[in-house]
Amino acid sequence: MNLQLGVLEEMILIILLMKDETYGVDIAKEYESQLNQSISLPAIHVVLKRLEKKDLVTSKMGEPTAERGGRRKRIYQATNKGYEAARYLQQKRSEMWKAIPAMNFSFQ
Amino acid sequence: MEGNSSHEFFISVSTNKHRPPLWADKLLIYFCRQDYADEILGDLHEAFYWRLKEKGPGKAKAKFAWEVIKSLRPKNLKSFYHFSLNTMILRNYIKIAFRTLLKRKSTSFINIFGLSLGAAAFVLIFLYAYQIISFDDHHEKKDKIFLAYKERITPDGVQPAFDTWAPMKDRFLSDYSQVKAAARIYETDSRIVKNNQYLEEDIMYTDESLFDIFTYPLLYGNEKKIFADKQSVVISAEVAMKYFQKENAIGEVMEIFLPDEDTTLLYQVSAILDRLPTNISYRPNMMVQIEGIPVYPEIANNWGSSFLETYVLLDRKESAAELEAAFPDLVETLWGAEVRENTNFKLLPYNQVYDQFIGRKADAYTLLLIGFGILLIAAINFMNLSTAQASQRMKEIGLRKVLGAFRGQLRTQFVTEAFVTSLIAILIGVGLVFFIAPYFNDFFDVSISFGLFSPLQILSFCAGLAIALGILSGSYPAIYLSSLRSIDALQQKIGFGGSANFRNILVVLQFSIALFLITSAILIRNQISFMTQRDMGFNSQNTLAIRASASDFADRDQGVVRLNTLKEQLRNKSYLTNVALSRSIPTRWTRSFTFVRPDGWNGDPLRMRYTYVDANFFNTYDINLKYGNHFLADSEGGDQRESVILNEAAMKAFEFDPSSQNVIKIGDRRMNVVGIVEDFNFESLQIEVAPTLMFHRTAANPVHTYVSAQISMSDLPTKLEEIEDMWNELGSTNDFTYYFMSDQVQRLYEAEERYLGMVTMFSALAIIVACLGLYGLTLFIIEKRRKEISIRKVLGAEIRGILQLIFRDFTKWVIVSFIISVPFVIFFMTDWLEGYHYRIPISWITFAITLAMVFALVIVTVGYQSLRAASSNPVNHLKDE
Numbered sequence: 001m002n003l004q005l006g007v008l009e010e011m012i013l014i015i016l017l018m019k020d021e022t023y024g025v026d027i028a029k030e031y032e033s034q035l036n037q038s039i040s041l042p043a044i045h046v047v048l049k050r051l052e053k054k055d056l057v058t059s060k061m062g063e064p065t066a067e068r069g070g071r072r073k074r075i076y077q078a079t080n081k082g083y084e085a086a087r088y089l090q091q092k093r094s095e096m097w098k099a100i101p102a103m104n105f106s107f108q
Numbered sequence: 109m110e111g112n113s114s115h116e117f118f119i120s121v122s123t124n125k126h127r128p129p130l131w132a133d134k135l136l137i138y139f140c141r142q143d144y145a146d147e148i149l150g151d152l153h154e155a156f157y158w159r160l161k162e163k164g165p166g167k168a169k170a171k172f173a174w175e176v177i178k179s180l181r182p183k184n185l186k187s188f189y190h191f192s193l194n195t196m197i198l199r200n201y202i203k204i205a206f207r208t209l210l211k212r213k214s215t216s217f218i219n220i221f222g223l224s225l226g227a228a229a230f231v232l233i234f235l236y237a238y239q240i241i242s243f244d245d246h247h248e249k250k251d252k253i254f255l256a257y258k259e260r261i262t263p264d265g266v267q268p269a270f271d272t273w274a275p276m277k278d279r280f281l282s283d284y285s286q287v288k289a290a291a292r293i294y295e296t297d298s299r300i301v302k303n304n305q306y307l308e309e310d311i312m313y314t315d316e317s318l319f320d321i322f323t324y325p326l327l328y329g330n331e332k333k334i335f336a337d338k339q340s341v342v343i344s345a346e347v348a349m350k351y352f353q354k355e356n357a358i359g360e361v362m363e364i365f366l367p368d369e370d371t372t373l374l375y376q377v378s379a380i381l382d383r384l385p386t387n388i389s390y391r392p393n394m395m396v397q398i399e400g401i402p403v404y405p406e407i408a409n410n411w412g413s414s415f416l417e418t419y420v421l422l423d424r425k426e427s428a429a430e431l432e433a434a435f436p437d438l439v440e441t442l443w444g445a446e447v448r449e450n451t452n453f454k455l456l457p458y459n460q461v462y463d464q465f466i467g468r469k470a471d472a473y474t475l476l477l478i479g480f481g482i483l484l485i486a487a488i489n490f491m492n493l494s495t496a497q498a499s500q501r502m503k504e505i506g507l508r509k510v511l512g513a514f515r516g517q518l519r520t521q522f523v524t525e526a527f528v529t530s531l532i533a534i535l536i537g538v539g540l541v542f543f544i545a546p547y548f549n550d551f552f553d554v555s556i557s558f559g560l561f562s563p564l565q566i567l568s569f570c571a572g573l574a575i576a577l578g579i580l581s582g583s584y585p586a587i588y589l590s591s592l593r594s595i596d597a598l599q600q601k602i603g604f605g606g607s608a609n610f611r612n613i614l615v616v617l618q619f620s621i622a623l624f625l626i627t628s629a630i631l632i633r634n635q636i637s638f639m640t641q642r643d644m645g646f647n648s649q650n651t652l653a654i655r656a657s658a659s660d661f662a663d664r665d666q667g668v669v670r671l672n673t674l675k676e677q678l679r680n681k682s683y684l685t686n687v688a689l690s691r692s693i694p695t696r697w698t699r700s701f702t703f704v705r706p707d708g709w710n711g712d713p714l715r716m717r718y719t720y721v722d723a724n725f726f727n728t729y730d731i732n733l734k735y736g737n738h739f740l741a742d743s744e745g746g747d748q749r750e751s752v753i754l755n756e757a758a759m760k761a762f763e764f765d766p767s768s769q770n771v772i773k774i775g776d777r778r779m780n781v782v783g784i785v786e787d788f789n790f791e792s793l794q795i796e797v798a799p800t801l802m803f804h805r806t807a808a809n810p811v812h813t814y815v816s817a818q819i820s821m822s823d824l825p826t827k828l829e830e831i832e833d834m835w836n837e838l839g840s841t842n843d844f845t846y847y848f849m850s851d852q853v854q855r856l857y858e859a860e861e862r863y864l865g866m867v868t869m870f871s872a873l874a875i876i877v878a879c880l881g882l883y884g885l886t887l888f889i890i891e892k893r894r895k896e897i898s899i900r901k902v903l904g905a906e907i908r909g910i911l912q913l914i915f916r917d918f919t920k921w922v923i924v925s926f927i928i929s930v931p932f933v934i935f936f937m938t939d940w941l942e943g944y945h946y947r948i949p950i951s952w953i954t955f956a957i958t959l960a961m962v963f964a965l966v967i968v969t970v971g972y973q974s975l976r977a978a979s980s981n982p983v984n985h986l987k988d989e
Binding site for chain 2: 023024025028029040041042043045046049061064065067068069071072073074
């Protein structure tokens with residue numbers, strides 16, 4: 001696997017994996033509750049478009065609702081490739097993490 | 109389509125108390141790609157209501173707007189194509205316009221360069237002329253403001269005088285209900301005492317009602333009570349910064365020395381004036397109430413001395429005529445029936461104050477006309493070159509027609525091309541003005557800037573200019589080209605026959621304008637050099653005048669003593685000869701008047717200027733005595749108070765016979781006319797020499813304010829430095845001020861010189877732009893006649909003959925233009941010259957010079973290309989058939 005994923009891209013991909021099916025505002029809410037940090041919707045939209053281009057997520061249009069001003073939502077879902085990519089990164093990361101010598105902590 | 113249905117839905121549910129800011133919503137709907145709009149907008153809306161609950165309406169709205177703006181990233185935007193269907197065809201027009209521009213680089217260059225020069229000249233002229241034309245427009249009630257003045261009716265005619273009396277204001281207010289407000293203005297110098305130093309500053313004595321008449325916005329202070337009391341001063345923001353290093357200087361105390369009053373008073377700042385535009389006539393630095401100055405009780409009810417200006421605000425401007433009809437009765441009540449006959453009050457509309465005191469608005473309009481002329485010349489270039497090119501675009505036009513283009517579409521196409529060209533040209537032109545303006549200001553000593561306008565005004569001005577130019581220069585080609593029959597066009601049957609006549613007319617028009625401008629510029633130049641070189645009747649060479657007045661000293665008596673020491677010191681300097689003392693000097697002549705009548709006259713007295721000189725004055729200035737004698741030398745007794753010397757103008761005014769002994773009377777005082785001097789021009793030659801009485805006072809008398817002398821010019825700076833040191837030792841409150849009379853004479857014609865400079869510069873521009881067009885046209889004509897020329901050459905024509913062929917047309921055009929321009933020049937320049945009392949005649953030589961000059965330019969412009977065409981090898985142009 002040779003995929004460059006930014007931190008925000010990875011974070012959102014993981015949220016997508018957690019949620020099965022989701023959309024922009026939901027991602028924002030989840031992100032804020034998980035990380036205690038606010039995020040702007042345009043940033044999420046950009047990341048979603050980027051992930052979609054890399055085939056890590058797919059999307060389809062949903063139904064309009066009143067609170068959206070009558071507009072439909074675009075519902076995103078992680079693909080298998082997305083799952084693989086995220087899993088690969090997690091795995092690599094935990095392997096690398098193990099290699100950190102314990103003594104390093106004494107410097108802190 | 110989804111967009112539409114969901115939009116209605118959106119309206120029906122948005123009855124919530126708080127909703128996202130509408131503008132942001134609309135912005136996004138307008139710009140966002142349709143296929144992204146639902147997702148982005150929907151998410152933003154949903155997030156808005158979620159945040160509304162969590163963080164309140166303020167934060168939710170702000171966040172919404174911010175996110176809308178952040179969502180407007182390039183990827184999310186509609187492509188240009190999507191905005192509207194109509195833009196498609198427009199885009200095509202613009203695309204074709206750019207292609208045409210690039211395809212014909214030389215003509216495009218001539219068009220754009222010529223147009224941008226024209227636009228730059230026009231904008232420059234506009235900025236300058238606007239300043240003058242809009243002078244004093246700043247005051248909101250300007251239509252109802254009038255300057256009250258008096259008129260003296262004398263046997264010589266009616267003389268206006270703008271100095272009025274202190275009680276006039278209250279009298280007007282109490283006598284006439286049409287007068288809504290009145291205010292007096294008296295401007296003078298004052299000195300601010302700061303750290304034991306005197307700093308000179310203008311001061312205005314006025315009334316609080318001035319603020320009811322004129323628009324002077326306050327930066328700080330109480331609008332209702334601008335002057336807190338009699339010891340209050342209102343200062344400009346500049347003065348506040350200068351003395352207190354802050355704008356809000358309210359409450360600060362200023363120690364002001366008033367030379368006219370000879371006292372130093374403490375004033376407290378009660379208001380700060382906001383910054384004012386540069387083009388208004390009164391820009392006060394410091395204002396105090398006239399009622400607060402110590403001398404006021406003496407002048408308050410004095411109808412004897414007039415020295416201040418009185419402005420009135422009327423209920424409507426038509427009232428002015430009613431008031432002027434009522435004034436004679438007031439004059440009679442004030443001074444009696446006799447005065448009624450020779451004095452009257454008048455009201456000058458405020459918009460005429462500029463012409464009366466500062467300059468001529470007419471000159472600004474003339475310049476504006478020149479600007480239009482240059483713009484027209486540049487637009488004609490464009491018209492001519494585009495129609496001339498018609499034959500080269502025949503195929504394009506024909507094909508478009510065959511494929512079903514309507515005439516209107518073709519027209520739009522050509523107008524779009526013109527518009528694109530003029531827009532580029534104007535952008536370059538305005539850029540050029542930004543770049544040139546500082547040099548222009550420096551050179552002509554004016555201050556134009558875009559500062560009088562807001563950026564929006566500048567933008568709409570440019571857009572308006574581009575549209576006007578586009579229509580002006582594109583309409584004729586559009587109509588002509590679109591009217592061609594498609595079959596003719598395709599077969600290229602049309603040469604440039606049809607439009608050639610019209611094109612010739614346009615070229616003639618261009619050259620008429622250019623010739624008119626050049627001839628006028630030469631005439632203006634001749635008039636100015638005539639004025640500067642003409643014998644003024646006094647010697648201005650090597651003559652130095654130093655201002656030395658006792659009123660420049662804090663202690664007047666001591667000033668007199670010290671000045672007399674200075675005079676003695678100056679007399680002893682070997683490099684100064686003929687030291688003379690006088691009240692006034694040529695170019696800074698007296699403005700004092702007295703009433704005088706010849707002995708034995710019972711008629712009305714004449715109002716005449718008077719001044720004082722010492723016995724040496726006429727000698728220093730080399731003014732010739734025509735009849736009688738000079739004053740006796742100063743050493744032969746004191747002031748010769750019984751004697752007077754007249755100038756010739758005064759002699760004529762009195763109808764004196766110079767051979768007999770003449771006597772004049774001022775009031776009951778009799779004076780002998782001892783001599784009469786030749787008229788000398790103490791003012792610009794624009795004005796006839798005015799009658800003047802010259803009285804004698806010895807050099808020691810404090811009435812004099814100038815020391816004049818001949819100075820040897822070698823090593824001048826050292827000498828001036830020495831005199832300055834002498835001056836500084838006297839302890840005057842004034843700086844050393846000196847004048848070289850030759851400079852002073854030059855300075856009389858500053859306004860004319862500036863006008864000449866501008867007219868010269870813009871005529872040069874006009875002819876350059878016209879020649880540029882001619883050059884383009886030559887290229888085109890030669891191209892069209894190349895085959896003809898080649899065949900003629902093959903058949904044995906000589907180069908000379910071919911050149912004649914090409915030049916014949918141009919010669920005809922220039923001569924016709926010349927004939928057209930002559931009557932216009934004669935008409936306008938006679939009018940202009942009539943403003944000068946001493947003037948040159950309009951001579952035919954001027955016209956000859958202009959004609960020769962323009963011919964030379966045309967030959968240079970047309971010559972090279974023609975010569976090349978005439979001497980080229982005919983084979984090159986014949987072999988392709």
